[in-house]
Amino acid sequence: MEFLLWSCEDVASWIASLGFPYYRECFTENLVNGRKLIYVNCVYLPRLGITNFKDMQVISAHVRKLLGITNTPRKRSIADPSQEMLALFLEIKSRTGAWVDGLTYQQFQKDVGRL
Missing domain, CATH: 1.10.150.50 (Transcription Factor, Ets-1)
Known part of the structure; x- marks a missing residue:
């Protein structure tokens, strides 16, 4: 990104x-x-x-x-990545700071998975 x-x-x-x-x-x-x-x-x-x-x-x-946001089709596979997850990641990335600068989507997904 x-x-x-x-x-x-x-x-x-x-x-x-x-x-x-x-x-x-x-x-x-x-x-x-x-x-x-x-x-x-x-x-x-x-x-x-x-x-x-x-x-x-x-x-x-x-x-x-x-x-990387596409229109969600009416019938969506559960294997598709969550659009909400991407939206949350992008909201965080809109901020500034050293932690945000270094945050990758993969790391974000991993951190959220631990919650």
Whole structure:
């Protein structure tokens, strides 16, 4: 999850590479770095100044893809990893600090399994 280390400028460049160069400033002015990108969705985007619904859908879909979050099918195998587990991990990774910086998803799963 290399994107978690992205600076605000890295995020803005990524948004531009998706075909939205006119939204670069929305992300840089709001200091959206890789960790804050976790929270970017159709609810959050208008707060950044992005109100075109189609653009919001496309950007949100790319963020979900970047995060590895897929739409959960109606019939889901119990062998699939829990989406809630990934969401909890990403919420923790959005924070700062030495412990969070070093935390991997595998270590997180192992620690949660011990609880």
